[in-house]
Amino acid sequence: xxxxxxxxxxxxxxxxxxxxxxxxxxxxxxxxxxxxxxxxxxxxxxxxxxxxxxxxxxxxxxxxxxxxxxxxxxxxxxxxxxxxxxxxxxxxxxxxxxxxxxxxxxxxxxxxxxxxxxxxxxxxxxxxxxxxxxxxxxxxxxxxxxxxxxxxxxxxxxxxxxxxxxxxxxxxxxxxxxxxxxxxxxxxxxxxxxxxxxxxxxxxxxxxxxxxxxxxxxxxxxxxxxxxxxxxxxxxxxxxxxxxxxxxxxxxxxxxxxxxxxxxxxxxxxxxxxxxxxxxxxxxxxxxxxxxxxxxxxxxxxxxxxxxxxxxxxxxxxxxxxxxxxxxxxxxxxxxxxxxxxxxxxxxxxxxxxxxxxxxxxxxxxxxxxxxxxxxxxxxxxxxxxxxxxxxxxxxxxxxxxxxxxxxxxxxxxxxxxxx
Numbered sequence: 001x002x003x004x005x006x007x008x009x010x011x012x013x014x015x016x017x018x019x020x021x022x023x024x025x026x027x028x029x030x031x032x033x034x035x036x037x038x039x040x041x042x043x044x045x046x047x048x049x050x051x052x053x054x055x056x057x058x059x060x061x062x063x064x065x066x067x068x069x070x071x072x073x074x075x076x077x078x079x080x081x082x083x084x085x086x087x088x089x090x091x092x093x094x095x096x097x098x099x100x101x102x103x104x105x106x107x108x109x110x111x112x113x114x115x116x117x118x119x120x121x122x123x124x125x126x127x128x129x130x131x132x133x134x135x136x137x138x139x140x141x142x143x144x145x146x147x148x149x150x151x152x153x154x155x156x157x158x159x160x161x162x163x164x165x166x167x168x169x170x171x172x173x174x175x176x177x178x179x180x181x182x183x184x185x186x187x188x189x190x191x192x193x194x195x196x197x198x199x200x201x202x203x204x205x206x207x208x209x210x211x212x213x214x215x216x217x218x219x220x221x222x223x224x225x226x227x228x229x230x231x232x233x234x235x236x237x238x239x240x241x242x243x244x245x246x247x248x249x250x251x252x253x254x255x256x257x258x259x260x261x262x263x264x265x266x267x268x269x270x271x272x273x274x275x276x277x278x279x280x281x282x283x284x285x286x287x288x289x290x291x292x293x294x295x296x297x298x299x300x301x302x303x304x305x306x307x308x309x310x311x312x313x314x315x316x317x318x319x320x321x322x323x324x325x326x327x328x329x330x331x332x333x334x335x336x337x338x339x340x341x342x343x344x345x346x347x348x349x350x351x352x353x354x355x356x357x358x359x360x361x362x363x364x365x366x367x368x369x370x371x372x373x374x375x376x377x378x379x380x381x382x383x384x385x386x387x388x389x390x391x392x393x394x395x396x397x398x399x400x401x402x403x404x405x406x407x408x409x410x411x412x413x414x415x416x417x418x419x420x
Contacts, residue, residue, distance in 0.1 A: 006064050032126055053071065120144060244273070257289075
């Protein structure tokens with residue numbers, strides 16, 4: 001089997017295409033079941049910055065092409081358009097890429113913590129739908145452990161900023177001091193909570209939390225000192241807000257052009273800053289055309305996010321070294337897993353031949369005493385053990401070397417063993 005990673009990210013793909021390829025949370029279950037038609041095992045990771053599929057396929061080229069077709073068909077994107085932007089990694093490169101993702105090295109904000117939770121959710125959904133082989137399970141368990149290790153043993157996440165933090169920094173850049181401002185945060189999930197906390201820390205005087213359900217809005221508002229409202233009753237809150245930061249997972253626009261336009265009529269030309277950090281976008285892009293509306297999306301945060309990169313670059317060599325250590329550890333585990341059944345098969349075949357030849361010999365030597373029969377049997381065991389000793393030792397040692405597959409093929413050919 002060939003391990004591959006196929007997908008797009010903020011490094012290569014503009015927001016317009018990323019949001020078309022994003023999987024809403026409630027669609028991941030059916031999607032991963034359908035993925036079984038294209039790959040033996042797989043996991044779908046879909047975040048605001050990336051949509052990637054990690055899978056075991058029979059053949060690198062045909063398997064990768066099948067995954068691209070799956071992604072294109074599932075999200076209604078032409079295959080040719082997707083192929084131009086797709087990044088494909090195979091075998092150890094796929095392992096290395098996933099470990100870099102889990103460690104936050106591939107994030108827009110280096111070292112950001114949210115990716116670990118997103119990765120854990122993707123893994124759990126795949127586990128629930130039984131699309132994980134032991135190898136894929138091991139890989140994702142190791143990716144989660146590596147992400148924690150990087151954050152524990154390096155300072156890559158020290159003073160870490162998040163996308164929500166960058167959104168608030170953008171608001172400060174545009175508006176200056178946020179004290180005395182009213183802010184509306186749409187979305188009561190983890191990102192919304194981080195946004196509310198960050199706004200509160202920067203002195204926003206009034207915070208409104210908007211959510212589809214009043215219960216979730218009330219929980220977050222009560223915990224952090226805000227006012228709850230539902231999306232159905234958001235017009236009044238929108239008109240009162242100087243800052244709007246939206247981060248839902250609705251998969252459709254929460255604010256249309258006409259919603260923002262109505263709010264601006266009530267604001268009497270007072271400007272409004274909207275930062276849309278959702279993928280797909282929560283706010284209709286056409287809202288940017290309204291006078292005194294300053295609309296930004298997640299890709300506009302790139303400059304803000306880069307402020308932390310210089311500090312964290314000092315930690316990159318140590319983080320990269322730890323990742324290489326984890327890559328080697330995974331490869332050693334995988335190769336030993338391949339060699340162990342081969343050794344068992346080799347020993348089983350040798351024992352079968354020994355027992356067969358021993359029975360034939362003893363049948364011709366019917367006059368032997370029990371003592372002599374035991375000596376002959378011990379001799380056959382000793383011969384087989386000595387003959388098998390070096391091949392088995394070499395196979396075990398090769399499991400940590402790059403030529404283990406070559407040894408395995410040679411042993412199978414020489415001893416006519418089945419290729420599992």
